[in-house]
Amino acid sequence: MKFACFVVGSRHRIGIVDIDASSIRALDPSLHDMIELIEKYDEFDVLQHLEGPAIPLEQVKLVAPINPRRNIFCVGKNYRAHAKEFSGSGYEAGAVKGAEIDEFPAVFTKPPSTVVGNGDTVDLHAHITSAVDYEAELALIIGKTGRDIAPDDAYDHIWGYTLVNDVTARDRQRDHKQWFLGKALDTFCPMGPWIATADELQADNLELQCWVNGELRQQANTRDLIFDIPTLVATISAGLTLQPGDVIATGTPAGVGIGFNPPRFLKPGDEVSLSIAGIGTLSNRFE
Numbered sequence: 001m002k003f004a005c006f007v008v009g010s011r012h013r014i015g016i017v018d019i020d021a022s023s024i025r026a027l028d029p030s031l032h033d034m035i036e037l038i039e040k041y042d043e044f045d046v047l048q049h050l051e052g053p054a055i056p057l058e059q060v061k062l063v064a065p066i067n068p069r070r071n072i073f074c075v076g077k078n079y080r081a082h083a084k085e086f087s088g089s090g091y092e093a094g095a096v097k098g099a100e101i102d103e104f105p106a107v108f109t110k111p112p113s114t115v116v117g118n119g120d121t122v123d124l125h126a127h128i129t130s131a132v133d134y135e136a137e138l139a140l141i142i143g144k145t146g147r148d149i150a151p152d153d154a155y156d157h158i159w160g161y162t163l164v165n166d167v168t169a170r171d172r173q174r175d176h177k178q179w180f181l182g183k184a185l186d187t188f189c190p191m192g193p194w195i196a197t198a199d200e201l202q203a204d205n206l207e208l209q210c211w212v213n214g215e216l217r218q219q220a221n222t223r224d225l226i227f228d229i230p231t232l233v234a235t236i237s238a239g240l241t242l243q244p245g246d247v248i249a250t251g252t253p254a255g256v257g258i259g260f261n262p263p264r265f266l267k268p269g270d271e272v273s274l275s276i277a278g279i280g281t282l283s284n285r286f287e
Helices: 034-043 080-087 151-157 170-175 229-237
Strands: 002-008 011-018 023-027 050-056 061-063 072-076 106-110 136-142 158-165 189-197 207-212 215-221 247-249 271-276 280-286
Touching: 002 023, 002 034, 011 050, 061 189, 136 207, 136 271, 151 158, 151 229, 158 247, 158 271, 158 280, 189 280, 229 247
Parallel strands: 072 247
Antiparallel strands: 002 011, 002 061, 002 189, 011 023, 023 050, 072 106, 136 158, 136 247, 158 189, 207 215, 207 271, 271 280
């Protein structure tokens, strides 16, 4: 199933998306947010909690499918070609030629205040950065609490998948010699358009694409991840309890703005669209 958060009239609701019919059917308002649905999902028959007729998607406003209760976990340099383009770009502080591929996953976070939904505008923050870049990523949503999760058990803890654009101010990322300040600006984590439950996807074999103003910039398959999904879940949960609703973004492939010479940073009016078959398309305008 695909679950979305949306606004119809003045009401915020959760619903089941019917892709073929381009419609959404609301769940009853006893569910207050997506995390509550995730927590109750195993014993909750969603089909018994549908309310009203299907609504055409064009008549609702989609919002971010989940409002994380804590920071989003993100993984850097997790596709080989991107690790190389980043190292050679001049925007990775301390980059060493020939050492582009890390021995362990590079993990950072983005605060919940970065999250916006499909169709929302992303603020370029022109007063503090002139080097805003895009990063298309598959993100997983944790469904079951766990700590020290073994790789073989990782998929048992995943409830679903969505798309994330890990928007980055490259100059702040470089100048501060760490990643948080370049990644944590308000609106810098478009997410959506909805969540596809884990049973619908083969997460280790998904085609990921990204377009800027209709130009294809990124294209890769999740089978090319340096550190696969089980490794990421095991690494992040080592000594740290993952909770239902936690979001882990798995990394971006080559083709970001710093991969061009000269770099192609985002400008006012640019539109970035990400897509994964089986999930959907996430599009945002930058201003």
